[in-house]
Amino acid sequence: MFDLHPRFLSALEPDFRPASLWNRAYQSLVARDPGARPCAITLGRPDGTVSRHDTRLLGPAHPAAALTLEYVERLLKFLLWQKGGSEVLVAGADEVTARLARIYHPAGERTFDHAFMGETVYGRPFRIAAAGFAALPEERSPGLPLGRNLQGCRIGFDIGGSDRKVAAVVDGRVVFSEEVAWDPYFQQDPAYHIEGVHASLQRAAAHLPRVDAIGGSAAGVYVNNEVRVASLFRGVPPELFERHIRRMFFTLRERWGGVPFEVANDGEVTALAGSMSLSDNAVLGVSMGTSMAGGYVRASGEITAWLNELAFAPIDHNPGAPGDEWSGDIGCGVQYFSQQGVARFAQRAGFAFAAGMPVPEQLVMVQQALAAGDPRARAVYEAVGICFGYALAHYADFYEFRHLLLLGRVTSGEGGAVILNRAAAVLRDEFPDLAARLQLHMPDEKSKRHGQAIAAASLPALGQPAPAIHSLP
The missing domain is CATH 3.30.420.40 (ATPase, nucleotide binding domain)
Structure with a gap:
């Protein structure tokens, strides 16, 4: 277990263990290990799409080798919800692969992911297997044109x-x-x-x-x-x-x-709206609403065929992190960057909600309290922003983006500015190289509504399939 010492912590999430810092700590050990080894993970789909991620692992004899399973399992979980796939091949870590196959199994801890990535989405049984590097399929992840059609x-x-x-x-x-x-x-x-x-x-x-x-x-x-x-x-x-x-x-x-x-x-569509409004590409869009949505526009201006479901991508290694009600997994984005996250932090801050009050109404109550100067409400949004800053550094290990566009009902009013300000402070202090090349954006209220609407309306092309x-x- 690493002693991470994040420089920013909220009293509402004191045991937060950012994946961005955890992975850096693990890779620091790897860099000093003469027995370190390469590892590659491919995710394949029935249509032939293949995504590949290369990394390095501690040698099996390293005193901290037990951390490797946690590193690879959380890495795989992120990749599954970022890119998607029903067949996972792992090269360079056979002993870890066998454990992963037991975890991502109908009787394992990740039974939800097993079913979702298998029959539910891709119509095939989900499979994890070991393979040699030479046997791994080539990367095949073409971009897709989307939207920007404004005529008519x-x-x-x-x-x-x-x-x-x-x-x-x-x-x-x-x-x-x-x-x-x-x-x-x-x-x-x-x-x-x-x-x-x-x-x-x-x-x-x-x-x-x-x-x-x-x-x-x-x-x-x-x-x-x-x-x-x-x-x-x-x-x-x-x-x-x-x-x-x-x-x-x-x-x-x-x-x-x-x-x-x-x-x-x-x-x-959030990412597309950002790309259109900024007249630039390499955009990661994040919408903090009822749940959490992610989207990505490559530097080439195309979207990907990836899932980009950041709601279920892990960002916290705290073993006591909150679990989401759908997948049952812990430490994933939806419990931090959504209306659910605001409600969870608000209860910790001392807000008392009526029994059965819908989460959207809880959000409105917190937003009204923030507008009235309630320090508890500000603490809620600062907690979201701190966690988001560390999450952005984690996302940057998987996406190449110059712009971060933040949208969603959670960001309405003063709360959105608080989130971005705290996230920017985390990046400047903990990840200065990333802060220097990343721009954070949040449209005004009119642009949030109209920009998303225009982007959605622009999806279909006229006169062609x-x-x-x-x-x-």
Whole structure:
């Protein structure tokens, strides 16, 4: 166990053990170990996509060799939710691979990840196996063009866990926008979801002379506009999900006369909105909302076919870190960078919420307290910002980005500025080289709404088939 000594710690998360510092401490040991060895991990998908990550491990005889399993397991967990894959091959660490296969097993600690990355998303059994370096498949992770189509009369929508947003856009100019509260998580009737989105589209269409295309963003895994997995629809029984929700966007497209219709993960649209507003690429977008969404635009201007589901990517090595209610794993981003995270910190800060109060209402209560100068509320946002600063350094080990764009309901009001200020302070003090090359951005309230809407509306191209998009919550 490393004694990390983070220079920034919140009293609301005193045992936080940043993955960015933990990994650096482990690699410091590796650099001094004459028996250190290379290791490579590949993640493959049924469509032939392959991602590869190279690292180095302590030699098996090193006194601290027991730390290697924790290092590789947390690394694999991050890679799975960043890039996705149903077949994992590991070269250079056979003894660790055997342990990983037991952990990521229907009877193991990561049974959720085993099922999700296997049959649920990729329709294949999930598998982890040892392989020689020569037997590893070549990296194959092509970029995908996405959005930036502004011509014509378009509708852009965004469906989240607490509201639906919609906008009417004419040649890139927003002529109408609306936000409607809803509560989709535990609604069992598919019509609640389908008719709710359809009603928002109708209200936007009333402000357009015609509808040339419709684009949307939503939390979840979407493959060619088909819903594969999304927490928004967790209340819909499996049979009704298969019958009505899986192809709900095809149903909506038919209602709108078959116009070009494209849906992408909300994190990808966040990153796209940032790229469009900044007129630059190499953007990592993070949305702190009901959950946490991530998206990435490469330096080339393309998105990736990766999952970018940072909500379930680990950022804390504290063995007592909070667990999320979906995967059951601990120390993952969703418990720090979402409405859930704010509510968790707020309870530690001394806020008393009424029994059964919905998390979005808890967030509003904290935001109102911050606006009134309540020091407990400021401590909540400072805790989020400190953890986020260390998380950004961790993300930078996996993404090449120049810009960080922060969005989401958690960032509304003064709280967003507090988060970014504390995160920037962590980067300047702990990771000065990264701070020198990374710019942190948070749009104003109007840009948050309209920028996301324009980016979503720009997804479909007119007069040509839509690209195959595979993106995530």
